Amino acid sequence: MARFESILGTVGNTPVVRINRLAPAGVNLYVKIEAFNPLGSVKDRLALGVIEAAEKSGELKPGQTVIEATSGNTGIGLAMVCAQKCYPLVVTMAEQFSVERRRLMRFLGAKVVLTPSTGRAVAMVTKAVELAKTHGWFLTRQFENEANADMHSRTTAREIVDDFKGDKLDYWVTGYGTGGTLKGVSRVLAKEMPNTKVIVCEPEDASLLTSGIAQERNADGSAAAPHPAFKPHPMQGWTPDFIPKLTADVIDMKVIDRIIRIPGPDGLKMSMELAQKEGIFVGITAGATFAGALRVAAEAPKGSTILCMLPDTGERYLSTPLFAEVPADMTADEVAISRSTPSAQFPA
Numbered sequence: 001m002a003r004f005e006s007i008l009g010t011v012g013n014t015p016v017v018r019i020n021r022l023a024p025a026g027v028n029l030y031v032k033i034e035a036f037n038p039l040g041s042v043k044d045r046l047a048l049g050v051i052e053a054a055e056k057s058g059e060l061k062p063g064q065t066v067i068e069a070t071s072g073n074t075g076i077g078l079a080m081v082c083a084q085k086c087y088p089l090v091v092t093m094a095e096q097f098s099v100e101r102r103r104l105m106r107f108l109g110a111k112v113v114l115t116p117s118t119g120r121a122v123a124m125v126t127k128a129v130e131l132a133k134t135h136g137w138f139l140t141r142q143f144e145n146e147a148n149a150d151m152h153s154r155t156t157a158r159e160i161v162d163d164f165k166g167d168k169l170d171y172w173v174t175g176y177g178t179g180g181t182l183k184g185v186s187r188v189l190a191k192e193m194p195n196t197k198v199i200v201c202e203p204e205d206a207s208l209l210t211s212g213i214a215q216e217r218n219a220d221g222s223a224a225a226p227h228p229a230f231k232p233h234p235m236q237g238w239t240p241d242f243i244p245k246l247t248a249d250v251i252d253m254k255v256i257d258r259i260i261r262i263p264g265p266d267g268l269k270m271s272m273e274l275a276q277k278e279g280i281f282v283g284i285t286a287g288a289t290f291a292g293a294l295r296v297a298a299e300a301p302k303g304s305t306i307l308c309m310l311p312d313t314g315e316r317y318l319s320t321p322l323f324a325e326v327p328a329d330m331t332a333d334e335v336a337i338s339r340s341t342p343s344a345q346f347p348a
């Protein structure tokens with residue numbers, strides 16, 4: 001660690017950590033913990049990447065309002081970058097995403113415009129496009145913006161290549177939301193670590209890639225309609241109701257070795273297992289990606305090395321099904337501990 005000129009200097013350079021108790025014997029399983037980014041998710045990288053690219057190209061003018069459609073983490077990352085760089089920020093967000101995300105963005109100074117859950121991801125994107133056109137705001141277009149993938153090629157991919165230099169990496173496991181991580185990292189791995197297999201996880205309930213059905217697209221690359229294989233799933237931040245342009249590019253690049261379908265409950269379960277068995281506190285998509293990595297680990301030859309992306313912190317999910325079984329009141333066990341000494345007991 002060093003001194004930084006602003007919070008923006010702390011984006012990226014996230015740690016790679018060995019899994020000890022949850023990994024099968026004979027396999028080296030590592031996780032890259034994106035919760036170490038300043039606002040707790042992988043999307044801090046995208047936020048900084050797209051804003052700086054737009055400043056450089058002149059597309060974003062000083063003081064211009066920035067707008068994006070986001071399930072939360074992008075908005076939170078953008079709110080940090082916009083706060084530091086003095087751009088007003090408006091975020092459109094479907095109402096079903098967790099309440100703490102909205103409040104976090106508002107706390108960081110952003111305005112959050114909700115869209116009805118019936119319209120899903122396509123509706124919040126349409127709303128953002130409309131607002132940008134009407135008011136002359138800068139739309140970051142996270143699902144199509146090449147600056148998203150470029151940032152991952154420049155940072156995430158470089159970090160991975162450096163961290164495994166002189167060693168081998170047999171599998172890299174990720175999910176996709178925009179596909180920025182997937183596209184930016186996989187193209188660097190294909191060039192510099194061609195023996196590393198790229199494994200992509202997606203929700204079992206929304207196996208858009210597995211379906212093989214192409215996405216209908218507008219001329220600018222945005223989705224023209226919801227994908228027919230989409231069904232709601234609990235992995236907030238993964239697989240919207242369309243295949244993003246950045247993700248489709250990776251299919252066309254033919255660098256994906258395997259696509260694994262992850263049932264929703266597995267994501268929730270593995271998030272909790274990571275917390276309770278490894279002390280790694282991460283969100284639902286992290287648990288889901290980890291479930292995929294464990295499947296790879298179970299079938300991999302002895303001595304294999306696997307790296308699994310963990311996109312965000314678990315703190316973002318307190319009001320979601322991830323914490324549904326976690327009681328606020330004392331459990332019977334806890335009451336028994338309390339009763340085992342005389343002081344400070346509650347009446348029975």
Ligand code: PMP
Nearest residue numbers: 073176177178179181237285311
């Ligand atoms: N997990 C979570 C929680 C996310 O917010 C995102 C980004 N939407 C992802 C995974 C996927 O990252 P990417 O957009 O780079 O595909």
